[in-house]
Amino acid sequence: xxxxxxxxxxxxxxxxxxxxxxxxxxxxxxxxxxxxxxxxxxxxxxxxxxxxxxxxxxxxxxxxxxxxxxxxxxxxxxxxxxxxxxxxxxxxxxxxxxxxxxxxxxxxxxxxx
Amino acid sequence: xxxxxxxxxxxxxxxxxxxxxxxxxxxxxxxxxxxxxxxxxxxxxxxxxxxxxxxxxxxxxxxxxxxxxxxxxxxxxxxxxxxxxxxxxxxxxxxxxxxxxxxxxxxxxxxxxxxx
Numbered sequence: 001x002x003x004x005x006x007x008x009x010x011x012x013x014x015x016x017x018x019x020x021x022x023x024x025x026x027x028x029x030x031x032x033x034x035x036x037x038x039x040x041x042x043x044x045x046x047x048x049x050x051x052x053x054x055x056x057x058x059x060x061x062x063x064x065x066x067x068x069x070x071x072x073x074x075x076x077x078x079x080x081x082x083x084x085x086x087x088x089x090x091x092x093x094x095x096x097x098x099x100x101x102x103x104x105x106x107x108x109x110x111x112x113x
Numbered sequence: 114x115x116x117x118x119x120x121x122x123x124x125x126x127x128x129x130x131x132x133x134x135x136x137x138x139x140x141x142x143x144x145x146x147x148x149x150x151x152x153x154x155x156x157x158x159x160x161x162x163x164x165x166x167x168x169x170x171x172x173x174x175x176x177x178x179x180x181x182x183x184x185x186x187x188x189x190x191x192x193x194x195x196x197x198x199x200x201x202x203x204x205x206x207x208x209x210x211x212x213x214x215x216x217x218x219x220x221x222x223x224x225x226x227x228x229x
Contacts, residue, residue: 037220042222043150043202043222043223043225044220044222044223045156045204045206045220045223046220047218047219091155091156093156099169100146100158100161100169101146101148101156101158101218102158103155103156103157104155105154105155106155
């Protein structure tokens with residue numbers, strides 16, 4: 001079974017600084033998709049960024065970017081210029097083509113002003 | 114932007130009672146899902162639904178659970194006889210087909226179920 005591991009239960013970052021959240025996953029597949037979801041205190045699940053495994057180029061969405069290392073099965077999220085509104089739980093998730101999402105345990109991100 | 118709508122936002126029920134959680138997926142999506150998140154824990158897959166039938170379910174999704182798409186818009190999760198351990202946030206999600214199926218799911222805001 002596929003597993004997703006987020007080794008950082010909690011991270012802190014100063015406002016305007018950069019932070020990187022780690023994620024590793026285990027799979028024997030070559031074609032799959034990876035996602036980062038943000039869950040603010042409202043507990044809604046918000047898609048932050050996604051990456052297709054067949055693409056070598058790292059995905060970027062404004063201040064959010066990923067470092068996708070397929071051979072190492074690593075998928076980290078970098079948040080630049082951190083803002084107070086970035087404070088949330090962040091989940092890394094994996095999906096094979098057409099199948100369900102498998103989530104990691106999450107990382108709580110605290111942003112200090 | 115299209116949304117997945119879940120009702121109610123919060124439901125309190127007595128142990129042993131039946132509950133129905135409702136979801137209205139995005140109109141042109143054909144894949145539907147229920148996930149559960151016990152407070153402070155990871156989000157867990159319950160069931161996926163396509164073409165009016167269950168396509169996959171987890172070990173959590175036992176005989177106490179059922180899903181239904183009673184009309185063209187609603188997608189429901191029923192828990193027949195609730196237990197204390199069913200207390201959790203339940204998320205409905207839907208996903209597009211075709212070229213857009215590779216996107217992430219769109220999640221609803223969740224229903225917080227409290228069993229007392």
